[in-house]
Amino acid sequence: MENKRETFGSRLSVVMAMAGSAIGLGNIWRFPYLAGQYGGAAFILVYALSSFVLALPIFWAESIIGRRGGGNTFGALEKLAPGTRWKSLGLLTVLTPIVLLSYYSVVGGWSVDYLFKACTLSFQGDVQGLFQRFISSPWEPVIMHTVFLSATAAIVILGVKNGIEKFTKLTMPLLFVLIVAIVIFGLTLPGARAGAEYLLKPDFSKINAQTVAIAMGQAFFSLSLGVGTILTYASYVSKKENLFISGMGTALSDFLFALLAGFAVMPAVFSAGIAPHEGAGLVFDTLPYIFSRMQSWVGAVVAILFFMTVLVAALTSSISLLEVGVAYLSEEKGMSRVRATVVLGLVAWVVGILCSLSFGPLSSFKLMGLSLFDFLDNLVATWLMPVGGLLFVIFVGWKMSKDDVRDEFTSGGTCNVRLFNWVYFLMRYLAPVGIAVVFVTTLLN
Numbered sequence: 001m002e003n004k005r006e007t008f009g010s011r012l013s014v015v016m017a018m019a020g021s022a023i024g025l026g027n028i029w030r031f032p033y034l035a036g037q038y039g040g041a042a043f044i045l046v047y048a049l050s051s052f053v054l055a056l057p058i059f060w061a062e063s064i065i066g067r068r069g070g071g072n073t074f075g076a077l078e079k080l081a082p083g084t085r086w087k088s089l090g091l092l093t094v095l096t097p098i099v100l101l102s103y104y105s106v107v108g109g110w111s112v113d114y115l116f117k118a119c120t121l122s123f124q125g126d127v128q129g130l131f132q133r134f135i136s137s138p139w140e141p142v143i144m145h146t147v148f149l150s151a152t153a154a155i156v157i158l159g160v161k162n163g164i165e166k167f168t169k170l171t172m173p174l175l176f177v178l179i180v181a182i183v184i185f186g187l188t189l190p191g192a193r194a195g196a197e198y199l200l201k202p203d204f205s206k207i208n209a210q211t212v213a214i215a216m217g218q219a220f221f222s223l224s225l226g227v228g229t230i231l232t233y234a235s236y237v238s239k240k241e242n243l244f245i246s247g248m249g250t251a252l253s254d255f256l257f258a259l260l261a262g263f264a265v266m267p268a269v270f271s272a273g274i275a276p277h278e279g280a281g282l283v284f285d286t287l288p289y290i291f292s293r294m295q296s297w298v299g300a301v302v303a304i305l306f307f308m309t310v311l312v313a314a315l316t317s318s319i320s321l322l323e324v325g326v327a328y329l330s331e332e333k334g335m336s337r338v339r340a341t342v343v344l345g346l347v348a349w350v351v352g353i354l355c356s357l358s359f360g361p362l363s364s365f366k367l368m369g370l371s372l373f374d375f376l377d378n379l380v381a382t383w384l385m386p387v388g389g390l391l392f393v394i395f396v397g398w399k400m401s402k403d404d405v406r407d408e409f410t411s412g413g414t415c416n417v418r419l420f421n422w423v424y425f426l427m428r429y430l431a432p433v434g435i436a437v438v439f440v441t442t443l444l445n
């Protein structure tokens with residue numbers, strides 16, 4: 001049975017697919033507005049530390065479990081710790097990605113709509129209130145969510161090699177080219193310098209417990225951790241690949257892309273004289289306003305390129321979210337790939353519709369004072385992802401034998417031999433303690 005599992009074709013494909021999962025709305029939509037709200041350069045520094053010291057060890061831990069367990073989250077944990085409760089972590093991480101996918105594809109749908117709007121020159125003229133009208137309308141965002149989710153499902157149905165690998169190999173280089181082009185354009189705008197400085201000169205007084213918790217949550221979100229995605233992708237990585245490199249390569253490209261997105265957005269925001277702490281509407285509300293004030297053809301071209309980038313980045317991430325559950329249903333429950341994709345797609349579709357409507361017709365329905373969309377985002381990004389990540393790293397650091405961990409991380413002693421003790425220290429002590437400290441501080445606050 002194991003022999004029949006697909007694997008990624010080459011090291012490049014592995015990094016592209018993993019980076020494809022990592023680079024997404026988290027980088028282009030979330031990161032710039034968080035950096036804007038939590039102090040620019042100071043936030044970026046804390047975010048960098050969280051990414052490389054706390055999150056990357058978890059990335060390696062998930063990779064080790066996935067490749068050694070050779071299967072979906074549930075199957076891999078059951079194989080490595082048979083008959084224990086660890087498999088319930090597998091089940092949890094099969095459910096979390098579907099919840100995440102449901103609201104992620106709502107925002108993915110916004111990017112479909114905005115690309116369409118950019119192509120039909122809808123950002124020329126008065127765009128005030130456009131975003132609010134759009135997200136609160138009952139139909140348009142739901143239709144776009146459906147389009148986005150269908151595209152995601154179509155790629156996943158094609159399989160690991162023909163769908164995920166081909167799509168990410170084709171689009172990831174394009175994403176970098178697009179974002180660099182937008183950065184260059186943004187930096188030439190009058191007054192853009194202040195925006196760049198905001199991202200480069202740290203003001204350390206901005207760092208507090210909240211900044212650290214938000215930066216850590218963002219690092220987990222951005223690297224797709226704690227929900228079994230990296231674990232599942234790692235199960236498609238051949239035994240010869242170097243797990244240190246695929247993790248480091250993914251983390252570096254994810255970090256770089258977030259920075260580039262910051263430099264694509266912030267200089268334009270400053271150049272338009274807008275405050276950097278606009279919040280979640282920065283990309284969908286503020287940017288169209290900026291595009292509308294540019295010379296018409298320039299505004300149109302930049303808007304098309306920008307929303308194309310957002311859409312493609314979102315798709316390479318959403319396919320990874322769907323793949324986690326599809327791998328589970330097809331390997332553990334014997335479902336066909338098509339059927340598993342359709343079943344899970346439908347669940348995400350229905351929950352996503354409710355999330356989408358929570359901006360409009362269902363806005364008075366609150367859970368703990370939050371709309372359904374915000375509630376689920378909070379639940380997943382602030383709690384389930386870090387908790388999932390913590391449990392994965394504890395599994396590798398404390399449950400698996402050190403020899404097994406070494407054997408997997410060094411690909412049977414062929415690489416990373418000298419690095420192993422450092423990485424093991426990070427996985428066994430530093431990452432779990434660091435995450436726990438951030439958690440307790442958040443709770444106390």
Ligand code: PFF
Pocket residue numbers: 021022023024025026027097100221222223224225227228229230317318320321
């Ligand atoms: N890392 C993605 C982003 O930054 O948009 C979001 C994500 C994808 C999170 C896949 C978790 C995941 F499993």
